[in-house]
Amino acid sequence: MFEWLTELRAADELRAAKLVPRSTCLLHGPPGCGKTTLAHHLAARLGIPMVLIGAESVHGSAYFGESERGVRQIFDALEAAETPCVVFMDEMESWGGNRNMNRGGGADNARTSTLGVVLRKIEEFRGILLGATNRPEDIDPALWRRFGLQMSVDLPTDEERFAILARYLRPWALPDDALDVFVDVTEGASPALLRGVAEGLKRALILGPRMGRPAEELAAILRRIIVAVRPPPEILPPALWGATDAAIGELASIAWPPVRADGGDA
Ligand SMILES: Nc1ncnc2c1ncn2[C@@H]1O[C@H](COP(=O)(O)OP(=O)(O)OP(=O)(O)O)[C@@H](O)[C@H]1O
Ligand SMILES: [Mg+2]
Incomplete structure (x- = not known):
């Protein structure tokens, strides 16, 4: 995490050398081991606010197409914001569940198309983005790959x-x-x-x-x-x-x- 912080702080220097600083990171590990805490610390160290997006903000509605619209609206708002911030997406597995686990049916179709939008929006996003999950096995491989860094936050020694x-x-x-x-x-x-x-x-x-x-x-x-x-x-x-x-x-x-x-x- 310290290494990433250094990388983010040296972003301009890296760009000058034609290196793109990694701006997305997926935190995974058992509950209560400090993923949310780490996101708060990163924002504090960078001196910028953190915006938390819970999965419930897009999965609250059962109407078809509603979740995708929700995801789009959130990312549009984030892109329009003038102050930079750290975006923290909690419970990442419910944003982008593993497509292989789908068993068919309307709810699964809706999830798959929401996942498509999430994948695209993460790829296009220009700010610093952290995702967190305590069920990494449920994360869709395509979503996993969208993150420039993956960090495990394990049980303490x-x-x-x-x-x-x-x-x-x-x-x-x-x-x-x-x-x-x-x-x-x-x-x-x-x-x-x-x-x-x-x-x-x-x-x-x-x-x-x-x-x-x-x-x-x-x-x-x-x-x-x-x-x-x-x-x-x-x-x-x-x-x-x-x-x-x-x-x-x-x-x-x-x-x-x-x-x-x-x-x-x-
Ligand atoms: N390394 C640590 N040292 C001291 N306290 C910690 C540490 N990590 C977490 N805590 C404390 O444990 C509590 C839970 O941490 P946190 O919410 O960051 O876990 P989490 O990994 O996000 O859990 P979940 O997967 O349930 O969301 C917090 O009160 C935090 O202060
Ligand atoms: Mg947490």
Whole structure:
């Protein structure tokens, strides 16, 4: 992503050398791993606004031809806009589902012709365009090829989970060996899920004493959190959700409540 940012910033220089900077990128990866976040960051780094186009904006209508008209209108408006912006098309698989998966029938015909318009409009588009999907296998190959770059945004590694948990637990700080246990039992968890757990812990630390639970045990807090914050059903659940008792057993050794790094009292 950093490389692409550099490429976009050096666009004029590249053009002077007869190289066309790549202006479209498809982000793919499991839910909650940061595709939308990345698009926001890219726009912020470039200092231009981001326009989000959800798939529902064109598939809302059942009338034949309506979706294509919707796609055309959106791209016409984007081209007429005076300020440059980053265009972010979410749920790309529903804009351009794999044509091989069609089983015939009116709805499929409508989708295929919408896909045709989307393909053409992306090709003609002159600005910076990002697409995102968590079902890359459902993306039509022709649509896939329209993107100059494809980037996968994957589940976080051990080191990344460590950093994400530490960051979202702040201002509380767990000792490294305690965080390591959390890293173990959350293997396979997305950043979104880790954030949910860390924020649940912080909420309990702040609100627990006010709700008559001044010294609530970590195990009890976690049992509440994992009911409220759950991995998406289609993924293999991380140990904390899939083997809860064993995971909570491992976490029992952690000294609780943790210390607050900023010295404030809970
Ligand atoms: N690398 C990261 N570090 C810290 N937090 C992250 C990271 N990636 C994502 N998050 C957090 O996880 C949450 C979900 O991220 P985001 O919406 O970007 O995921 P997504 O890939 O777009 O998911 P979906 O496929 O469901 O649209 C956000 O609250 C974001 O702050
Ligand atoms: Mg998203």
